[in-house]
Amino acid sequence: MKTTTQKLTPQLRFKEFDGEWEQKNLGDVTKYIKGFAFKSEDYKNEGVRIVRVSDLGVDRIKNNNGKLFIDEDKASEFDKYKLRTGNIVITTVGSKPEMLESAVGRGIYIHNDNEGLLNQNMLKFENVKDVSNGFIIGLINSKRYQHYMKGIARGNANQANITVVDLLQYNLNIPQLPEQQKIATFLTSVDTKIQQLTRKKQLLETYKKGAMQQLFSQKLRFKQNNGSEFPKWEEKRLGAEVVSYNKKSTFNDEFEVLTSSNKGLMLQSEYYGENRLTERDNLGFNVIPEKHITYRSRSDNRKFTFNINKLGITGVISTYYPVFISKNGSSNFIVELLNFNQNYIGKFSVGTSQTVLSFNELKRIKFKIPCSEEQQKIANYLSALDTKIESVQKQLSQTQTFKKGLLQQLFV
Missing domain, CATH: 3.90.220.20 (DNA methylase specificity domains)
Structure with missing residues (x-):
């Protein structure tokens, strides 16, 4: 390809073509x-x-x-x-x-x-x-x-x-038909790559969903390092496994403002396109350090999404988002357990058009929970799958960005 700045020719062009469009x-x-x-x-x-x-x-x-x-x-x-x-x-x-x-x-x-x-x-x-x-x-x-x-x-x-x-x-x-066809063929090859990556991501997500079904129903169990069985899972209230983190920000912009949604935990500037709330400051917000868990305590559909801070920074988040961490086990396991049981958890929220699930109510919900060592093995396994999914998503995003750049340069 060669670049050109003629008025009715594209910025990026296949070398065998010339003349204006x-x-x-x-x-x-x-x-x-x-x-x-x-x-x-x-x-x-x-x-x-x-x-x-x-x-x-x-x-x-x-x-x-x-x-x-x-x-x-x-x-x-x-x-x-x-x-x-x-x-x-x-x-x-x-x-x-x-x-x-x-x-x-x-x-x-x-x-x-x-x-x-x-x-x-x-x-x-x-x-x-x-x-x-x-x-x-x-x-x-x-x-x-x-x-x-x-x-x-x-x-x-x-x-x-x-x-x-x-x-x-x-x-x-x-342009003339041969150049149209050349551009179309090239873009089709990029679209094919996007479709392949999309399909690969979907298959990995489906596989993870199936693995979680097997793990949390205990049809699939890990063994201890010496080959022996782990103890039976015990029914416990979540409060026996987690502890709240109650630190508040002491001045505005003490830490980055974060948002928790079904897309994950991210900078509010990425989610909303700006790094400050439009109507109020962030003094007194909940502080959320790395490896801590949060969720939005209000829902329009009785579904609550739980996210863990993997951003590599300490952030702050609205007081509508409780912050907590596993006491002795794995916070990664707790997040997977809670998100797997979204429908069950939603039944404990209260309200009509918008329901509320307080942290105190969440702590009272009972789950079957393994020992801390098995929690860690399950968390490591699911985290490895997440890493693969994130890798494919990164490739997909890069290819989509590449295509956007092509569309800007291949057309006048």
Whole structure:
């Protein structure tokens, strides 16, 4: 590849191509069909799938969504709405463009002929002579396109929409077909790597979930170093295993402000995009040293996520987040035990629309718990799996960042 600064040529370009790209509107290089408003009385439990707006992910059709179908015989009446390899699907409704996973105007490339029939509020771009839809989807994934969506989207954050007229007026720069195809092939190879890493991470997470099921049901037991059995697990209140940590911050910004969520424990600046709370200071917040556990004591769905401080720093966190540590065993084991028993723990929270699980109530809950030595073996095993998952996630994030950089440089 070589770099260039010409006006209508990309910053990064394959060396066998030169000359300026041609400026056109999206409507000039595409042929579209609007989705069909299928009737709910025709829905079946099996047959040919109806692809709805909610079925579209960031880059492909979801398979974990509740699927809708129509009879195969009836589906033949709607052949024009069938999704085929090489088609692009774009939503005309959704959330604001900033919310990428559900954004209005998001597009995906269809990789096979068996995805189903296109429902309403979406467009299908068919294959057109001298245009590579693999190239067009790269344009649609670019920041420039997302910025354009922000300008034409109407409505509120969760119910935005765009008109077909505005969409087709999107101005783009396009090279000759051979260069389009070269770029499309290159991006496809990057997408394949992303898909492989995503799948690898999912398999590791599934394996860990199965391992936890075996370990916490005691169907799988570790042995002591001398080969003998560990003692039987004992039913105990959690309070017998953990102790609270009650130190408070004594001045503002004494330590980094942290946030605990279902994504883990992280800097508040990473979670919210800023390093200070907007409405109050952090004087008197709970201090959370390394290897200590915390959780948000309020929940909208009776699920409470427990996180351990592995950030390598001492932080502070809102007083809504109790801080505690294992007395003599493994804090890593305690975190895994609590997160595995989320549904059970949620039953002890009190309230209606938002429930509360105080630390005192948490300590009263009974669990079957092994001795400290077996706790450590279980924690080490699960931590090793976490390390593998985190390694794959790091590779995945790096590849996704690499792709974003390519999209900025390969297109004008």
